[in-house]
Amino acid sequence: MSNTVINQPAHSVMHTYQRFPLTIVKGKGSYVWNEKGDKFLDYTSGIATCNLGHVPEKVHQKLSNQLNQLWHCSNLYEIPSQNELAALLTNNSCYDKVFFCNSGAEANEAAIKLAKKYAKDNSHPERTEIVTFHQSFHGRTGSTMAATGQEKIHQGFSPLTSGFRYLTYNDEASLEQVDNGTTTAVLLELIQGEGGVNKAEQAWVEKLSVICKEADILLMVDEVQTGIGRTGTLFAYEQYGIEPDVMTLAKGLGSGFPIGALLAKEKAATTFQPGTHGSTFGGNPLSTTAGIATIETLLDEEILNQVKSNSNWLMDQLEALMLKHEMIQDIRGLGFLIGMELTVEAASLIEAFREKGVLVLSAGMNVLRFLPPLTTTKQELENFLQLFKEVITEAEGITS
Helix, strand or coil: CCCCCCCCCCCCCCCCCCCCCCCEEEEEECEEEECCCCEEEECCHHHHCCCCCECCHHHHHHHHHHHCCCCCCCCCCCCHHHHHHHHHHHHCCCCCEEEEECCHHHHHHHHHHHHHHHHHHCCCCCCCEEEEEECCCCCCCHHHHHHCECHHHHCCCCCCCCCEEEECCCCHHHHCCCCCCCEEEEEECCEECCCCCEECCHHHHHHHHHHHHHHCCEEEEECCCCCCCCCCCCCHHHHHCCCCCEEEECHHHHCCCCCEEEEECHHHHCCCCCCCCCCCCCCCHHHHHHHHHHHHHHHHCCHHHHHHHHHHHHHHHHHHHHCCCCCEEEEEEECCEEEEEECCCHHHHHHHHHHCCEECEECCCCEEEECCCCCCCHHHHHHHHHHHHHHHHHHHHHHC
């Protein structure tokens, strides 16, 4: 660990984040270290981004090779690694084409543009709205912020971009309002990560899928947080037995390197033609090389089976603890995207975890969010569980 790290004050950085009092300078596997050499079990995974843990070996090796060859070139030229990653994604999903960008918000912006043009290309100029859901989160750009169904995200930015209609998640009556004659697409998170780790109900999703298919409304799933193995399958939609028309990815796709992707079936993908959309950095050699190594690792190793087994074990343990601790109101999620609803604000417990050497997140005021790396070991999970018992017992002692 280097002792030459200088902790410069962030006077020149815009104050857009409420940062924790922690400076991370190194990461490997499930752990990170601060500038003092203190070690932390990182169960945030960079907010579901470092799915293979920090600095995974195969990604590191491929990137090292690429760094000596080419970093960037224009999308006016063929990029072999972009073609290879696109093939990996389409061969392992229900999609036909991929557009690469730099982030989840950009992927969702692309999906929004695609949906609008799809309606016009198919002689439905009256279809100008995209349905999203209350408590959703799709990004912080102009359109994705407007697509997000959370008032706190909208505050201070009116007038919002028009063309979005919010319905109630998991609500049977909302399904009757989807096809009102003006809807071109539905943008859906199968698990609302930022909105509280709310999981979509199977029957509700199936009915929504049927409605969209019958009315030729694009069903677009935002898998920015749930994709790339986070829920125990490569993509969360696989567990619902549906085939959405469009999917957006980012976060875990590059193991920490910025990359986003819009995947679409042929009928929707043909909407984008030269001049309709683009990106300077999207799909460059470095980011797509990271994506190739990430997907290959997930496909070649037993990681996804391990996620299912270990996450089921962890959920069982947490549910057993819920019966013993009144502070825990609910446990929900899928795979290694787990939310715990509390009777108190999550912030105090996050601090308590950090003091014990564990990093976790919130998902709203009263929900703790656990996002272990997919590669976390059973021993690490057992250590986490022991520390969790200490944190919750001490917290209940304070509030009693």
